Amino acid sequence: MTTTIPLSITVDGEQRDLDVDPRTTLLDALRERLAVTTPKKGCDHGQCGACTVLVDGRRVLSCLTLAVAKDGADVVTANGLAPDGGSHPVTEAFLANDAFQCGYCTPGQVCSAVGAIDEARRGMPSAATADLAGDDVVLxxxxxxxxxxxxxxxxxxxxxxxxxxxxAASR
Structure with a gap:
């Protein structure tokens, strides 16, 4: 007997309600239940980043995230980065710099880039940050x-x- 759990999330600005098996990943809920196919299923093990989305403004590997854990969350995919129908500055920079070839990883790359730029602007260090005591992260x-x-x-x-x-970070 499979029990489902009600879930309410906002995806790319649109409130979405559904019932999911508690084992359903956010990636599978997006792709299979909500027909949001921008995040890609690459490795399904959190190793490739093709499924990267922003959840409440932070980058998340949606293949490793249980959908029920994100009840009430705001999920943004690469399609939702520029809700006015235009292009997000990171997307424009990817196009201008030929930063893709086959394009399969591009939605995850773009979401990750948006998250990375935001993290740096908020002063969050990485393993490559030169001054861990400082407030400034130079990208x-x-x-x-x-x-x-x-x-x-x-x-x-x-x-x-x-x-x-x-x-994109310099804009």
Whole structure:
């Protein structure tokens, strides 16, 4: 006997209500139950970052997150970053810098970049942050590469991805 649990989340600005099996991941709830296919199922083990979304403003691997744990949360996918129908500055930077090839990892890369830029602006250090005691995090290429290291690209567009994040962060 499978028991379902009611869940209410906001996805890309739209309130969504559904009943899910308590074992359902946020990724599967988005893709299979809500037809939000922007986050991709890459490895389904939290190793590739293709499923990265923003939950309450923080980057999350949706394949490792139980949907029921995010009841009441605000989930933003790459499609929801610019709700007015335009393009988000990170998306524009990815396009301008040819920071994708096949495009499969791009939605997760873009969400991760948005989260990484926000973390740096809030002074959150990473393993590459030079001054851990300071309040300022400089998003240089090493810092960006470290912060984006959880997002893999099979096409190896890393140089252009770092350039795109660097450009977007400077705006």
């Amino acid at each position: 240089d290429r090493a810092e960006i590469a470290e912060r984006m290291s959880g997002n893999l690209c099979r096409c190896a567009a890393y140089v252009n991805i770092v350039t795109a994040v660097e450009e």
